[in-house]
Amino acid sequence: MPGIVIVGVQWGDEGKGKATDLLGERTEWVVKFNGGNNAGHTVVIGDEKYALHLLPSGILSPGVNPVIGNGVVVDLGVLFEELEALDSRGIDTSRLRISSSAHVITHYHRTLDKVQERFLGKRQIGTTGRGIGPAYADKINRMGIRIQDLFDESILRQKVEGALDQKNHLLTKLFNRRAIEVDEIVEDLLSYVERIRPMVADTSLVLNEALDRGEVVVFEGGQATMLDIDHGTYPFVTSSTATAAGAASGSGVGPNRLDRIVGIVKAYTTRVGAGPFPTELEGEEADWLREQGHEYGVTTGRARRVGWYDAPITRYATRINGVTDLVMTKLDTLTGLERIPVCVAYEVNGERVDEVPINQSDFHHAKPILEEHPGWTEDITGVRDFADLPQTAQDYVLALEEMSGTRISVIGVGPGREQVIVRHDLVD
Known part of the structure; x- marks a missing residue:
């Protein structure tokens, strides 16, 4: 079973880095196939904590070959900052390979991302301002810059000139910002050429x-299903294909090479940025859950919106991705609750709806229909066998498994690499 896809089934931040790291010791290759440095993974190894934004989490596992695929947009400054930070902590980064077809995020992408978001006012999407959306827009508009363009200064300059012919009009006439000089961009990009050259490869062939x-x-997918450009809560989504289908197109392998689809889901739900969120909590309940789960963005530090587990969303993501196994993270966060609500369906216009509404307006106004489950007070962070969990914790997991449409194979009970309960082997 050589091809394993890891995707988030909620709105991101489910703990995909932990699942990738769990598999990393048993795999030779880990591929990032979408997104950029607009999301982060936190991986805890012993007493060490690593925050990754652009690099695949597998880079932390000795002997694993990390790959940045063609579906990723790469901020070269961030790339080398992360590599230098890992090198300084004794992590071997020499195996990293980057697709020559991956697109590059430039200074003008970051600038446009920030000014366009401010321009939207109350209609803001909630982007990170890292330039991801504008870089993907250039890719689709066939005016993007790819890694391979860095090695031909003439082509690079032509592409930058073509992009800035349009973008400087927007910056100066609509947003009242200064024009960006072609030389400024070209010189910045060329400064990375010699450092990145040894990393660039035909990663499709290699994989x-x-x-x-x-x-x-x-x-390893970035973001999550409900942020997918096609299947997420549009327009409050990311700019790439964050579902399992993106693994094939974003890495250059055929879909028939993908043998197992592992969905990552929290024992509750979180979201960053604007957009609908039926189970969202406010007030003291939200504050408690946010603090218990340390729900602050790895990349931005923003407080995440929090809510109860949403079973219809998990069923939807399971169907969209073809999920074969779920990895449930942060079960330990719920310790101490007397009762744990779970969303089993929605109320829309006075009627019960059991699945995610196809109409975005209906989903925006959906009210959760909640079913309560008994909680537990015992510390579960040291548990390594499902049978050793408190009975009410076991019942909670089994109830969510039945609602979600596929088996829960791994359960996270703490932030550490070793703090997991394995019910079914993800590789076997």
Whole structure:
């Protein structure tokens, strides 16, 4: 079973880095196939905590070959900051490979991201301002800059000139900002050429050859299903394909090479940025859950919106992705609650709706229909066998498994690499 895809099934921040790290010791390759540095993974190894934004989490596992696929947009400054930070802590980063077809985030992408978001006012999407959306827009408009363009200064300059011919009009005439000089961008990008050259490869060929040899390749998605450009809560979504289908297009392997789809889900729900969120909590309940779960963005530090587990969303994501296994994280966060509500359906216009509404307006106004489950008070962070969990914690997991449409194979009971309960092997 060589091809394993890891995707978030909520709105991101589910703990995909932990799942990738769990698999990392048993795989040869870990591939990031979408997104950029607009999301972060936190991985805890012993007493050490690592926050990754652009790099695949597998870079922390000795012997694993990390790959940034063609579906990723790369901020070169962030890339080398992360690499230098890991190098300084003794992490071997020499195996990193980057697709020559991955697109580059430039200074003008970051500038446009910030000014366009401010321009939207109350209609803001809630972007991170990292330039991800504008970079993907240039990619679709066929005016983007790819990693391979850095090695031909003439082509690079032509592409930058073409992009700035349009963007400077927007910056100066609509947003009242200064024009950006072509030389400024070209010189910045060229400054990375020699450092990145050894990392660039035909990663599609490399990965297909690895799969042909029977090596295990883990495809690590950024963001999550409900932020997918097609299947998420549009327009409050990211700019890339964050579902399992994106693993094939974003890495250059055929979909028939993807053998297992692992969905990551929290024992409750969180979201960053604007958009509908039926189970969202406010006030003291929200504050308690946020503090218990340390729900602050790895990349931005923003406080996450928090709410109860949403079973219809998990069923939807399971269907969209073809999820074969769920990894449930942060079960320990719920310790201490007397009763734990779970959203089993919605009320829309006075009627019960059991699945995610197809109409965005209906979803925005959906009210959760909650079912309460008994909680537990025992510390579960040291538990490693499902049978050793408090009975009410076992019942909670089994109830969510039945509602969600697929088995819960792994349960996270703490932030550490070793703090997991494995019910079913993800590789076998």
